[in-house]
Structures are given as structure tokens and as C-alpha cells.
Amino acid sequence: MIGVGQPLRRKRTLEWIDSDLSPDEDSKPADNSMDSDLELLNVFKSNETKPEIIEMKDWCEEFKPESSSELVGNKKQINDLNKFLKYCLSRAAPSILHLSGPPGCGKSTALRVLGNELEMDLVEWNSPTAVVTNTDIDEDDPITYTEGQLKTFQLFLINNKYSSYSETSLELHPDELHFKFSITKSHTAPRDRKKLLIVKDIPNVILRTPSLMQEVLRLYHTRGRHVLAFVVPSSHESSDPYWKLFSRELLGEFGIASICFNAVHNTGMSKVISRVMLQKTNRVDDLLLDEVLAASTGDLRFALNTLHFYLFNSTNLSCINILNKKKLTKRVKKNATSLSSYKPVPPVPVYSSIKNHPLSSLHAIGKVLHAKRKPWRSKDVPASLPSHLSHHTREELQYQPDHVFETSTLSSDLFLSFLHCNLPEYSIDINELTIACNYLSQSDILSPLSSRLHYIPSHYSPYVASIGISHSLTQCVSSKFTINGPIDRQIRENISGNQSLLIEIARETNQYETNHIRLATDLLSYHQLLPNLHNSNRLQQLVSCYKLHERRFISRDFPSLIAQPSNFSTVNVTSPNSSEEEDQSLIVEDFPEYENW
Amino acid sequence: MSLWVDKYRPTQLHKLDYHHALSSQLKRLVDSGDFPHLLFFGPSGAGKKTRIMCTLREMYGVGVERLRIENINIQTPSNKKIELTTINSNHHIEFNPSDAGIYDRVVVQEVLKNIAQMHTLDTGSQRGFKVVVLNEVDKLTREAQHSLRRTMEKYSSNCRLILCCNSTGKVISPIRSRCLGIRVPAPSHEEISRILHYVCKKEGVVLPTELSGRIAEMSRRNLRRALLMVEACRVQQHPMSPEQSIPLPDWEQYIKQTADLILMEQSPKQLLEVRSRVYELMAHVIPADVIMKYLLEELVKSCDGSMKAEVITAAAEFEHRIHLGSKPIFHIEAFVAKFMSMYKRFLEEGLGNLQDIEMDF
Amino acid sequence: MDQFLKLANPSSSKPAPTSSGGTDKPQSRSKRLDQTPWVEKYRPWGVADIVSQEEVVAVMKKCLMGEDIPNLLFYGGPGTGKTSTILAMAREMFGPNDMRERVLELNSSDERGIDVIREKVKGFSTRAVPPKRSDGQPCPAIKLVVLDEADSMTQPAQEALRRIMEKESRSTRFCLICNYISRIIDPITSRCAKFRFIPLPRTQIEAKLRSISQVEHVRISEDALGALYDVSEGDLRKAITYLQSIARLQDSDSDNLTEAAQVYEISGFIPSQVMDKLLTACQSDSYQQLDTAIRQVIAEGFSANQLLSQLHDMVLTVDILSDKQKSAVALKLANVDKRIADGGDEYINLLDMCSLLMQQVCHAQL
Secondary structure, three states: OOOOOHHHHHHHHHHHHHHHHOHHHOOOOHHHHHHHHHHHHHHHHHHHOOOOOOOOOOHHHHOOOOOHHHOOOOHHHHHHHHHHHHHHHOOOOOEEEEEEEOOOOOHHHHHHHHHHHOOOEEEEEOOOOHHHOOOOOOOOOHHHHHHHHHHHHHHHHHHOOOOHHHHOOOOOOOOOOOOOEEEOOOOOOOOOOOEEEEEOOOOHHHHHOOHHHHHHHHHHHHHOOOEEEEEEEOOOOOOOHHHHHOOHHHHHHOOOEEEEOOOOOHHHHHHHHHHHHHHHHOOOOHHHHHHHHHHHOOOHHHHHHHHHHHHHHOOOOOHHHHHHHHHHHHHHHHHHHHHHOOOOOOOOOOOOOHHHOOHHHHHHHHHHHOOOEOOOOHHHOOOOOOHHHHHHOOOOEOOOHHHHHHHOOOOHHHHHHHHHHHHHHHOOOHHHHHHHHHHHHHHHHHOOOOOOOOOOOHHHHHHHHHHHHHHHOOOOOOOOOEOOOOOHHHHHHHHHHHHHHHHHHHHHHOOOOOOHHHHHHOHHHOOOOHHHHOOOHHHHHHHHHHHHHOOOOOOOOOOOOOOOOOEOOOOOOOOOOOOOOOOHHHHHHHOOOOOOO | OOOHHHHOOOOOHHHOOOOHHHHHHHHHHHHOOOOOOEEEEOOOOOOHHHHHHHHHHHHHHHHHHOOEEEEEEEEOOOOOEEEEEEEEOOOEEEEOHHHHHHHHHHHHHHHHHHHHHHHOOOOOOOOOOEEEEEEOHHHOOHHHHHHHHHHHHHOOOOEEEEEEEOOHHHOOHHHHHHOEEEEOOOOOHHHHHHHHHHHHHHHOOOOOHHHHHHHHHHOOOOHHHHHHHHHHHHHHOOOOOOOOOOOOOHHHHHHHHHHHHHHHOOOHHHHHHHHHHHHHHHHOOOOHHHHHHHHHHHHHOOOOHHHHHHHHHHHHHHHHHHHHOOOHHHHHHHHHHHHHHHHHHHHHHHHHOHHHOOOOO | OHHHHOOOOOOOOOOOOOOOOOOOOOOOOOHHHHHOOHHHHOOOOOHHHOOOOHHHHHHHHHHHOOOOOOOEEEEEOOOOOHHHHHHHHHHHHHHHHHHHHHEEEEOOOOOOOHHHHHHHHHHHHHOOOOOEOOOOOEOOOOEEEEEOOHHHOOHHHHHHHHHHHHHOOOOEEEEEEEOOHHHOOHHHHOOOEEEEEOOOOHHHHHHHHHHHHHHHOOOEOHHHHHHHHHHHOOOHHHHHHHHHHHHHHOOOOOOOOEOHHHHHHHHOOOOHHHHHHHHHHHHHOOHHHHHHHHHHHHHOOOOHHHHHHHHHHHHHHOOOOOHHHHHHHHHHHHHHHHHHHOOOOHHHHHHHHHHHHHHHHHOOOO
């Protein structure tokens, strides 16, 4: 923190919180946080009594891309989206899209730009705000309220228009349910134009009872005509309603295409930021650029807002300041969440490979495994520890290990997997590694995925790992800078695949052995005996399949199991692994899938 | 063509080869016309399942041997569908509730309810009740066990439960007290080799006495495994010779090799190698605690007295963590790393005083 | 635990006559009926029949004489007669006919979340009852709510209960039954009269068992009766359950008495030979022998928990260990027990336990 700016900033913070928590914000649609950011900025400005600054425009609006060529972000994913939309245009049946990604990666922007380019009508759903005022929520009679909101939503899906709602047979009083929607293109479109229905904030009702979603979608499936896109931000908290909402089964049942955007990669970010800087200040401040980049972790909206703020503030910048800001906003947002129980806390797509991870998270892993320490300076050598603890003496860390996890965008589960996967390569001493492994094992016990029955302070889990590991590894591997993606998931898939195979074999072979584990450890473990097991063709097939995929024990190579190490410094976040030849119809099923375990 | 294990499995109580006192007790129970819920327990390969089937056969006659496999679908309160494989005859139904994972409670309740209701339809059966055989009750969650005890009482008028588990320690005492516990100890070495000889005679192969003794020894008093071993020996070499090597299950061999790797070199690099091997084992559905157990067995052989205790303590601790945590690999690895550093220290100390180096391996 | 004693099927199991009245029962009753658990069959009928627990019985008798009944909190080990006592008292107070109307019994198998407490208990306790029984005899104008296994109730449910207890104090008495009083929240314990149920003494358990085995014609030796007490650890229900198991397995044609060995077998008690062997292995300072001994115990199908508890009893009394060593062993026992309870592997944990024991015995650092 910089001394001069401190009091002011604290004051701002207070107001920030106030404005965000004011009751009228409660119902604010989730993804409109950019507007609220703008408001916040305005608040500051008015407080700072700097009348010469009149500019009140949101830079996110000002610099929003107008054509697909201007879109930054993962080219492949944008391409996928484009292909999907084209595919939707080509068919009459309704299609549903589930678009997710971290906040500020340009989901809605991409949808808007592409939709416009393909000449679709964009209709956006906004949850009825008027009903959500406190007086209307009658606690004793939640049903009417619920039904009202649900009906409105259903009407929106079928008729896409406010006007048609009065014609429907469903009896609703107009003044009881206001809902607004916006048609971005105002000119009257020809009848046959496809509409793109964008749902950014899913009605509370559905969030509360996810089973309603099925009902709604079924309705849409039979009566809808257009393209329905759910835009869902993803974050790294596991208790999110969206994850439950868009379960794998649901996606499968309704053939929902699922596209997951990655956070904007650094090149794209810096392109945009420097363009903005150039336009606003006529020069590119590299220092500022770097720090904005570092602070925003792929959130373009946040980057622009930060930039906006700092260019006007023109105080000395420091990374810490921005980082603190980021944390602050996070916290404020969280508070708002708990109040309105509305702000979406969405799913963590579990990435199987490193390509999908923003560089910043890999940096975080690197910082833990390869903790840089400040060399001793003679004056600040701390009082030496008592002799029995002296082996714990370490130089001061350059980064706070607990901040490292916060700045990474990984879920704690994934964070642990990453650490685990790369740990042995970053250690040269087995004794240190032992201690580090022990910490890792401790943190797994704390992890929220572990015992669900007992109360465990699960939020400590990643901190135990990061602090423990950076403490225990003292001898840095100097030349090593690769981070491998965790392969837990392949392993789990392998296990479950083999399990079902074994269950099937069990079913075929032997009526006494229903237990597949026993099958694996006893009956099938004698390869000499496998030929004797075949008493039916089907079984023969299964067992040979099992032999093919299974028993690689004796051979020494594990071809598919170990992820190819990729170089840390050259990790290409975009990496368009060109798959142009994909059949259109395949897209629906083949989009990056979600699995959370 | 089926394995010898299945081919020579006795189906009648009086044909069982060992634990004759137990057999006659079971027979008395059956003869008394009605019997309480039973809880069979004992180590694996001791013949619990065989005894259960024999008891059923004694009760209902050959009809029990006409088995069919059915898949039933059960819907949980949270609308999740679970598929469960059951083995049925006209008189009994058998399934593995722990297959349903955390939904085991629902599965047990639903299946028992269905049976209790179904039963009222066919009154013509010989006994007044149907039998439900539940496997691996010790793997059931606490909730499932608690609900089971309620269910046991509720439907006791028209169905009887036969529970089967390895250890009663993990079965809650209310269930234990509701059941007649039947302990099935593992067969002794002599009993195993007697059975091996009997089977080989039936198959028309000569089994050298020395080999049968060694197999019995190596099988860890697990009859199933002993029979598999002897059949594997037979496939490997015919006729069998007394000194031929006895094949181990391939995963056990693999763990042995892994242990050798650990003893060979203690470094982070080696840990990576071990990790990939553990992953390999886990991908083949070998349970993590089994890996841990066999690894410990191999490793402990190469330690001296006081270190043995240390290693065992470490193993027990990390094995416990496997059950607490969600990522078994972390804990197995932590154990391996711990062993490596202990072993390295042990070796270095050994080198330190070269004159009286004494390693008992 | 207390579950078993109670209401297995209250309608069918009309409590059998007590030991004195039951001798004339024909032994050749239909086998079907034999299925009634004996614990149910021989449950004490009246307060006077209750074995031991003099203090509680005295208070109960006073209450029956017309004294005010406080809210009750019974605690103590399983099988010490907590449920039997309250049921016997209720029966005497209200008569068998009114039991259903005036007594609400809830146990932990029933859903007992906060909602059930609120609705069921509240609904029951707010109903008014006349100050006399249906057969015209006078009785206090109260109803009784028996909450069995109260220690497994959730905290919020207990909080809810506390308010109900206060509100309904005019017409309802509560009797909470639990094993561990520490799990009951303070506000509730302070509202109840607490009674501790002690484990039953040997003589009384043996006497009860003897009378039952006479009625049921179980041929059992005196030795075996003693063994039954040993394995039951003062838990009468367990002892009776084992007795019934013995009766079931007994060969009706032979006249052999059931011996102590069979009792141990039934109960899963590990015979002392096996334990001695293990202890010898621990003293041998040979890992090999220890390993073999442990494998043997497991192969015989004995449960690790049982082994631990017997080991505990042995270690406490054995004189080859100093107090300090004993405490180290006890600590390990606790650790190992927890691990096994969490699903840990029995072999590894027993090995851990015994290798520590071996070290303490053979390499004592005094």
C-alpha cells in the first residue's frame, strides 16, 4: 500500500461496499457486474472531487468489439461457437447452447458479435426485477411467486416477446409481473429470421429447484423454434448452483451443446489494453500494462476497468495495489452473493490438459514449487529460532504463499492435483520431498471432496499445501521450468471404464462373484487362466478387451498415462488444435464436457 | 469350461470339506423350520459364500441353483437412477449394496421393500419367507446400516437376511445383535492341501505333495486363491513338478517389482517412476488399500527391527488417510517418500560404520 | 443399541410372564413363535421385576405412590435396563391399555430431525388427557414421551426439545435415554432428574440367565453362564441374546451341556489361547513370528475391534510393563482403534499395534 493513497482508498472501499449492497442491487442480474463496476467508478470520481474528469463512459462499452475479427480470446472456441450458430441456422428444430467461461472472457460479447454477423435477432432475458422487491416476496405464499416467475420465463422462451404474452391463455396480471427484455436490433426483422435468445441470469426459481430446468427445457424442446443460449460464468467455487443445473445428464438429455471459453490469454489482453492505452493516453506504459495483466488474470472486463481507474488516478502503481483491489472486489461481490443468494457461483470445468489453463495459474503452481526467497539482508535477519527449531529457518519468501493460491484461478482440488503432479520434479532431495508429500497428503484430507460427513475446515486445504510445500522445498531446481497438467482425471476415467468392464465380465462369468474388485484381484489376475474363463463368445470378447486395455502391468511402458510435459515458458494458451474437419452434427456432442469430481 | 474354483464348489451342506461342526449347526438351523437373520463373517476365501449357498440349497432344494441375473433400477429421492445387478432364484435374491456407493441406504431399503411386497403375492413357496443375501455389509455406510436394522425388523415376517462380510468390526452392534453370527475361519494349510489333492484327482492330474504344501502356504489360507494357483500351475506346466514356481497374481508381481524399484534407488525421480506404476495399478481397479498393504509387506522385508516398526506405523497412518481423503495416490506416494527417506538414512548409517554392517536381507 | 429391547413388534409380543410364572410353558411351542427375541419375552413386566439399579427403582416406586414425576434422563451403558425401567414404570402407572395413548416412544431409527421433534412431539404433548385410566383407576394427568438414544439427536433438535419441554411441562413428562450424557446439551440435563444405570453385577446376570435357561430348557453349564457374563460386560441384553443364539444352535437330540468355549465362539470373543499366542509372539522380538500370529488371528475370522478390546484388558493387568509403557501402548490402542473405525485395514493396524507392543516389551526404555 502506498501511504498517500491509503486513507482515500479506504473511504472508497466503504462506499464501494455500500453501493454494492444496497437493496436495489439485490436483484441485479448477475452478469451486469460491468455496469455496477461503472457505477462504482463513478462513485469514486464524484468523491475525489476532480471536476475536470467528465468522462463517465464505461470503457468496456466504448471499446467493445464490433466484428468477429476484433474478438480476442481462444480462436478455436470462438470458431466453435460460430460453427454452432451456423449449424443452428441451418435447421428448423430448436437448439440450446450452454456457454460458460470465467468472468470477463467475452462470452456475451462473442455471442453478440457473432449473432449480429449471422443476422440473428438477439433477444435477451432479464429476470423480472419489479417482482423481486421485498414486498412482493410473500414468505407465506412462495408458490404464486415461484409460479409467476417460472411462467414468465416459459413465456419468454416460447414467444420471445413481451407483446405475445398478453395473448396467451396463462393468466397473469401485467402489473404483477413486469419483465423487460431488449431487442438489440430495433428494426423489424423478417418473420423467418432466427432469434438468439440469450439467458444470462437464470430465474431464481430454477436455481433453487434445479429439477424445474428439465421441465422448462422440455417445453422449449417441443415448442421453441430459436436458438437458446445460456451464458453462465464459471468460477472456482464448488458449491455453485449452475453446476447442478447443467449436469451432464441434462446436457445429454436435451442435446445441449456446451462450449467453454477460457480466460483471455495474455497476448490478446495486452493487444486490447495497449490499444486502449494508446487511444486514451497516446502512449503505452509497459509497466502498467504488465501489472494490469498480472492483476486481471484473464478477465478483460476487469482489466479495462482497472486501467480506466488507474489512468485517471495516475498515482503510482504497484502490483500489490491492484492485487488488493482485485481481492476487495471479490470480497464485496461475495458479500453481495450471500445477501441476494443470486450471484451465480458456477461450475469448474475440469481441464484435462494444460492448454486450457490460463498462464497465471501455472505461474502460481510454479511459485509454490519453486519458491523464490529474498536473500538475507544483514539488518533484517530475524531473531534466530531456538535450536530445536533451527532447521525451520528460511529466508523470507518473495510471494506470500497464501496469496499465490488466491491469484491462481484454479479450484483448490485442481490446485492440489497440479502441485502433486509436478512436485517430484521440483525436488532433488528425498527427505524434503517426504515432508512436502506429507503436507500434500494432509491437505487432501482437508479437501472438501473428502469426508462429507464431518465438519472440516476445507478452505485451508490449498493453503496447507502451498505453504507446506514452499516451506519444505529449500533446494530449488534451477533449470527446471515445466509444469505438467495433472492426469488424475484420465486415471479416474480409466478406473471407471475398467470397473464397468469388470462388472460386465462378472456378470458373464460367474454367478458367485458379483464383486468386481475381487474379480480384478483374484480371478483375472492369473493371465495363465484367462483362456479357461471363456465359456461364451461374449465373455471371450470382454476378456480380450480387458486384456487389451488392462493388463499392461508386465510391460514397462505406460504410453497413454503420462501427460506429455510441455514447456512452462512456451505454454500456448490459445493453441488452436485445429479440428476444422469436425462434422457439424458432431459438435453438439463433442464440446468440451464438464465433469467435476 | 469353467475354472476349477467353480467346478468343484460344493453345493450341499454335507459335502463341505471342512468346518463340519459349523455345517451341522447350519443344518440344525434349517431343520428347525425357521431361522434368525444370519451374519457370516470371516476372511475372504474361507468359504462364506459357499456355505450360504449350501444353506439355501438345504432349505429350498435345487430350485435355489437356478439362478438368473437381473438388473433393477432404483430411483433415489434426488431423482438419480441407480442400476443394480442382483442374482435371483425363486427363493432368494442376492446383491451387493455397496456397489451403489453413497446410495446404498436407498438401495437396501427399496430392494427389501420390493421383496416384502412381492412375497405376499406368491404364498405357495415352501417357507414363509424369502431370503435376501447382502454381500459386503462391512462396506455399507453407517446410515445404511442404521436403516438396515430398522428394515430388518419391519420385514422380518416375510424375509430373512443373510449378511456376509469380512470383518464384524465395521458392522454396527445393533445389527450384530440382531443376527446370529456365524464365524467362518479360513481353512488350515492341511485342509487346503487336502482339497487341492481332491480336485486334482478329479481332474486326473498328479499333484506333488510338496507343491500342494507350498501352494497352501502361499495362498495365505485363501482357498479360492489356492485353487486358482494350482490351476495356473497346471496350465504353466504339465505334468506338475514339485519344485516348479508358483505363479503369483500379476498385480502382486507388479507390486513386488515396484517395491524393488523403491529399494534400488531413493530419489524424487524414482518416486515419479513409482507413481506411474501406482497409477497403473489403480487404473486396473486394484484398491488403494490393497496396494498399500502389499507394498508394505514387500518393503518391510528389507528393514531391520526398529525400522520395521517405524515403517509399519507410517504405513498405518497413511493407509488411514486413504480412507479419510479423496485422492489415494497422494497418500500412497507420501508413504513411499517417507519410506525412501527412512531407508536412505538407514543405508547411510550402515555405510557409516562399515565394519559391523549387518543387513538381514 | 437399546433398540433391540424395544417394540420389535409391540403388538405380537405380548410380554411373557416373568421367570417365576413362566415355568409351566410347554417347551414344544410352535417353532414360529420361538422367534420372539428373548430380550423382549423376558423384559421386566413391572417396576418390582427390575434387576439391580436400586436407586432408580426406589424413585420410581415413590412416583408410583403419587409423588410428582420430574423429567427423567437415564444414562448408562447398553443393556443396563434403561428402556425396560421406563416402560415398566409407564405400564404400572397407566396400565397396559393406555400405554399406546399416553406414551410416545421415539428412537433414532425414526426420523428425529428438528421437524419431527417439533411436529410429532408437539402434537402429542399438547393433547390433553384425563387424570384417570381407561379402566377407571386414577393416575396422573400426564403423558410420557420417551426419547431413546437421545445422544444421537442433533443439536438443533435438542434445542427445539428444550423449549417444548418447558412449554408442555404441565401435561407431559419426558424421559430421555442415552449412553453418553456428555452429548446432551446442558439446558436439557439441567431440566431433568438424572439417573445413572450401572452395569449389572455378575450374580444378577447369572441368576437371570439361569432362570431363563430353565424356562427355555437350554442345557448350559455353570461355566458357560460365567462365560456369558464375561462376554456381556454387564450388558444383560447381550447376555440374553447370546443365550438365545446358543439355544438355537443346540442339538436337540444330544444331552450335551453347552460349554464356555461355545459361548466364546458365539460371541466372537477371542479365546485366551489365541490371545496368549499373540502375546508370546510380542515377547519373542521376532517380526516374523508376530506377522504369522496376526495373520492367524485374522484368518480365523476374529474381529480386530474385539482383539483390541481384549488386548486392552490384558495390557492393563499384565505386569511385564511399567506404567509408562502401558500408557504408550494405550495411546497406540486408541489410535489404532480410530483408524479401524474409519475403515483402515485390519492387518496393517494390528501389525502397527503389536509391533509397538513388541518394542515396549522387548526394548524397554525405562
